[in-house]
Amino acid sequence: MPDTRQRLRAVVEKVAQKPVPGDPDESLFESGLLDSFLLADLVGAIEEEFSIKVPDSDLNPRKFDSIARIESYLSSRT
C-alpha cells in the first residue's frame, strides 16, 4: 500500500500533469507546477484521494504550498 507521500505525489502529478520536484519542501507554486486554478483542482483531488472534506476556513494556499506542507495538513486532519 503506498504511503501518504507517494499517494500525494501521484495526486499532485495527476493534477499538474508534470513531475513533482524531488524536494518535498520545494514550493509547488514557485516551481511553476501549480497556479491558482490548479490549486483548486488539487484541493478537490486531495479530498477525493484521502476521503476528507477541506473546509473553506482551511483554504489557505500556504497549507498546500509543498508536498511537506500538504502532508503536515493531512496529518493534522487524522
Add this chain to the structure above:
Amino acid sequence: MTAYLHAFGAHLPERAVANEELAARLGCAAEWIESSSGIRERRWAAEETVVDLGAAAASQCLAAAGVPASQLGLVILASGSAPPGFPAPGAALANRLGLDAPPVIDVPMASAGSLFGLALAAQLADRFGDVLVVAAEKMSAILQAHPLEQNTAILFGDGAGAALVSSRPGPWRIVDCALHTDGQFREELAYDGQAALRMNGLSVILQATRKLPSVIREVLDRAQIPASQVSAFLLHQANQNLLTRVAKSLGAPPERVFSNIARYGNTSSASMLIAAAEWSRQNPPPGPVVFAAFGAGLHWGALLADSR
C-alpha cells in the same frame, strides 16, 4: 418578498486600454494577460468620476424601464473604488438624477456590492416602491495612484451598471437570494485608500472557486431548479477562467455563463450589472436567471430570478 427586475443599464468610459499597452508598461506579454484572465482590453476613465459613471448607467436604466427618476423611492449605490470620506457618493448621484428627497443607501463594497444591492432592493421594494440599484467603479484611479502592479493592473477596468427593482410586476420576478460574509480572509484582497491595492490571487481564486458554485447551488436547490435548466448565469466578471470553472462545477453549459470580460476586464461591483444590461439587450430566452458575485471581504452571494 415581492420584487421584480424591470430593466438594466450600463455605461463604459470611452478609452480602451488594450493588453498590448499594458504589457509594454508592465514588461510582460500581452498573450499572457489574455491567457491568464481572458481579458483583451478594459476601459479606463479619464475625467469621469464614480458619480459620472453611475449617473450615466442610471439614466440608461431608467430610460430602458420607462420610469422617470422622480418615481424612484430609493437609490442604492455600490462602489468600492469611490474616494474615501463622507458623504459617500450616493448623495451626489441622487442630486445628479434630480432627486431631493428619496433616501439613498451607499454600499461601500467591491465586487459583491451590486449583488448585495439587488438583494437589499428586493427586500425593500415593498416599502419603497421603485428602487434603483447602481454600481459604479473607477478602479483605474486606485491602480494608477501607485506604480502599476502586474497582478492587479491587468485585471481591473472602470464602468457602471444599474438595475431597476420594483414591487410592481416586471419581466423578471426575484425568487430568492443568499448572502454571505467571512472576514477571516479580508486581508487577501484589500484597499485602504492609501497603500496600493493588495491581492493574494492564489487565495482569492481558491475561495471563489468554492464559494461561487456553492452559493449558486444554495438558491437553486431551495427552488428545486437544476443548473442545467437555468437560462443564463450573470456573474461578477472576475476572470474568464473562473467563469468557465463555475460553469463546470455546476454542470451548466458554459455558453449560458454570460461573459464580456474580454472587452471590459474586471469592473468590480459594476461588472454583474453591465453583464445584465448587455444580456438583456440580446432578447434572452425565458427561464430562470442566476446572478452571483464574490469579492473582497470576503462577501459573496447569489440571487435567483425567473421570467416564466
